[in-house]
Amino acid sequence: MATSTGTAEPDALATEANSEGVRRRDFINIAAVSAAGVGGLATLLPLISQMAPSKDVLAESTTELDISAIEPGQAIKAVFRKQPVFVRNLTPEEIEAANAVDISTLRDPETLDERTREGHHNLLVTMGVCTHLGCVPLGAGEGENKGEYGGYFCPCHGSSYDTAARIRKGPAPSNLVVPDYEFTSDTTILIG
Numbered sequence: 001m002a003t004s005t006g007t008a009e010p011d012a013l014a015t016e017a018n019s020e021g022v023r024r025r026d027f028i029n030i031a032a033v034s035a036a037g038v039g040g041l042a043t044l045l046p047l048i049s050q051m052a053p054s055k056d057v058l059a060e061s062t063t064e065l066d067i068s069a070i071e072p073g074q075a076i077k078a079v080f081r082k083q084p085v086f087v088r089n090l091t092p093e094e095i096e097a098a099n100a101v102d103i104s105t106l107r108d109p110e111t112l113d114e115r116t117r118e119g120h121h122n123l124l125v126t127m128g129v130c131t132h133l134g135c136v137p138l139g140a141g142e143g144e145n146k147g148e149y150g151g152y153f154c155p156c157h158g159s160s161y162d163t164a165a166r167i168r169k170g171p172a173p174s175n176l177v178v179p180d181y182e183f184t185s186d187t188t189i190l191i192g
C-alpha cells in the first residue's frame, strides 16, 4: 500500500505537471489562434467593404429592354451582367404546347405560368446559358435549331429545352434560368 502510494505520488505530480503543461500550451495555441482570428477579421472587413458594389455599379448591373418589336414567334438576344439573355414572344401554339405538358414528368417541374409574369404569359425571359456546362443554346436567332421540343437546343452536348425553356432531353439538370425582372411598362422590362 505504502509502496504503491510512494510511487503513485510522483506519477500523479508528473501527470499534473504534464496536464498543466498541456493546458499552458493549449492556452498559448488558443491565444495565438484568437489573435490570428482577430487579425484576419480586421483585414477582412475593409476588404469586404471594398468589395461591396457601389450604387452606380448596381445600377449598371440591370438591363432595360424595349420588347415592343418582338413579334410572336420571335426572340431577341440581349446581355445581362455580361451573360446572354433571351426574350421570346411565344405564339399561341407554343403556349399551348408548354401548357399541355404534365409537369410531373419533367426533370425540373415548373409551369409556363410560374416562369412568366402575370398578364404576360407569352413573354418568356430566360438566361441564354445552358444549365449543363454553360454553352449558349440555339433557338433565339432567326432560323436557328430549336431542338425537338421547339424551344432551345444546346449543341455542346445535345440538351433540348421546350417552349417554356424547360429541360426535356440531354444532360442539362435544370430549366434555363429565369432572371429577376419586372415590367416597367407594357413594352419595357427591367432585368436585375
Ligand code: FES
Pocket: 130, 131, 132, 133, 134, 135, 154, 155, 156, 157, 158, 159, 170, 171, 172
Ligand atoms: S453545355 Fe449544354 S448540353 Fe452541355
